[in-house]
Amino acid sequence: MGQKSKKDGFILQAGILAAAGIVVRIIGILYRSPLVAIIGDEGNGYYNTAYTIYTIILLVSSYSIPSAVSKVIAARLAKGEYRNAHKIFMGAFFYVIIVGGIGSLVCFFFAGNMVGESSAQVLRVFSPTIFLSGLLGVMRGYFQAHRSMVQTSFSQILEQILNALVSIGAASFLMSLVKDKDTTTQAIYGAIGSAMGTGAGVLIALLFMAAVYGLNRSMFQRRRKRDKTGREITYGQVFKLIIGMVTPVLLSTCIYNMSGATNLKIYCGIAENIKQYTEAQATTYYGLFSGKANQITNIPIALATAMSSAIIPSIAASFEKKDKAGCRGKIGSAIKTTMLISIPAAMGLVVLAKPVVYVLYPQAGTLELVTGLLRVLSVSVIFYGLSTLSNGVLQGTGYVNKPVIHAALSLVIQTLVLVLLLLYTPLDLYALPVAAICYSVCMSVFNGYSMRKKLGYRQEGFKTFLIPVLASGLMGLVAWLIYEGSTRLFVLGGMLEQGEMNWFYNLLCLAMAVLAAVPTYFGLVIKLGAIGKRELEAMPGGRTIVGIVKKLHLL
Secondary structure (H helix, E strand, O other): OHHHHHHOHHHHHHHHHHHHHHHHHHHHHHHHHHHHHHHHHHHHHHHHHHHHHHHHHHHHHHHOHHHHHHHHHHHHHHOOOHHHHHHHHHHHHHHHHHHHHHHHHHHHHOHHHHOOHHHHHHHHHHHHHHHHHHHHHHHHHHHHHOOOOHHHHHHHHHHHHHHHHHHHHHHHHHHHHOOOOOHHHHHHHHHHHHHHHHHHHHHHHHHHHHHHHHHHHHHHHHHHHHOOOOOOOOHHHHHHHHHHHHHHHHHHHHHHHHHHHHHHHHHHHHHHHOOOOOHHHHHHHHHHHHHHHHHHHHHHHHHHHHHHHHHHHHHHHHHHOOOHHHHHHHHHHHHHHHHHHHHHHHHHHHHOHHHHHHHHOOOHHHHHHHHHHHHHHOOHHHHHHHHHHHHHHHHHOOOOHHHHHHHHHHHHHHHHHHHHHHHHOOOHHHHHHHHHHHHHHHHHHHHHHHHHHHHOOOOOOHHHHHHHHHHHHHHHHHHHHHHHHHHHHHHHOOOOOOOOOOHHHHHHHHHHHHHHHHHHHHHHHHHOOOOOHHHHHOOOOHHHHHHHHHHOOOO
8 A cells, every 4th residue: 555655646746736736827817807807908918918928938948947857856866866966956056047047138138029019018027037937947846856746836826826916916006107198008007017926926936935945955965965876976967967858848848838929920910911900909819819718728737737747757766767567557647637637627618618707707898709719729628638748758758859849740730720720711819729729639649659659658548538528528518507597597586687697696606507517527437437446545535535435325
């Protein structure tokens, strides 16, 4: 049982990181709603346009640092080489100071070449955050290498809370300074305030991680003194290791996420130059997709991102010990856990798209459009979850170049699809979620092929995919019936008019639908055998869960 517990330890760590990731995204969704109400759809468009480019620069300079650092350090820790692990940690700091500094300067001085002038003013405010994010990434990667996700999780929540508070406060304050100006100027100032919130969040998270490291510094020093391996690498070897691991991971992550920036450029370019949209119109429309529909789908994708972060050091350690069976077991558990949540999440967003959008973004003028975008985009939740996780698997097992190649191929395919859809179909904005689905499917297929070929891994299909799809379909039907039924009861009771959308009653009906859907789904997957007794026991509070499930005759 101890061996089993050790094997499933990364699932627990991923659960901690996933829970934090979901909390972070929920906070992000909740604060974006009042923020959009303050800065408007135009301001939201400028912010998301700048944020898309900022993300790409961040990816190149520092975003993948936690994954790369945790992988390299975890391999050394598995051998008991604590001095070498610390050297890599220090070397990573020098790396991000140089690369992050260059990224910040590029972001500031070349903003006007990357986006329109209105969004460029917002992008320049993001530039210091790139440098700070690199330092924060090294700190998080170090603790993740020790398979301790609590520090990273808490810092993420702290970061998002301050981000929310400063974004709303700064946006309101800056807009009040230009209240006599035109609406575009007000929108730009509001977007700048939101960008300031992002920087404030990163800064507080960095200070927190530095404080945690300071508190544990003596423990790390004692470990280094107990290191009896006798093998100590030079700083030259350290930088070679970091560059050799970080560069492919950065390229992979950069290209993997390049689709957002590519789609932004293509959509706005065709909209402005061929369809004769103004910059404000094109940016506003893109903001509806990126800043609303896409933000909602990011919540369930947080699980796959967390699972990927947790699995890299765990798989790296097993791979270093040549434990192929252990690797395959961890991969199977991670994919199954991700699919058990991603599939019903996608179905829930399809069925309850309109009430979800209305609760979070109750702007009546764009409600139907964002609802339609979300319904189409929700399919990508499954494939982004799978492709994100399989990226982590390939990186953790040393095949770091494969995700780079797959991301590049997928980017070419989705770009061709997007251009053709925009030029030769009436889809317009709907071409963006279709392209996102195309990209995520291609990545999943390519990564799956490499995992099968390089690792001899074949995913079990019945319990991982088929049962969750069947259970999700039934869950979706229950959710729809509860939502529609409760809405009609409020109409019959005279509390709502036929066809009326009321925020409070909509939230109440949505809550009832979700509360009915969740136990329905998990009851079905347990009854149908997708989750067994041993898997339930491995969860936090597993024995209690098993006891309840047995009383309900589901096991």
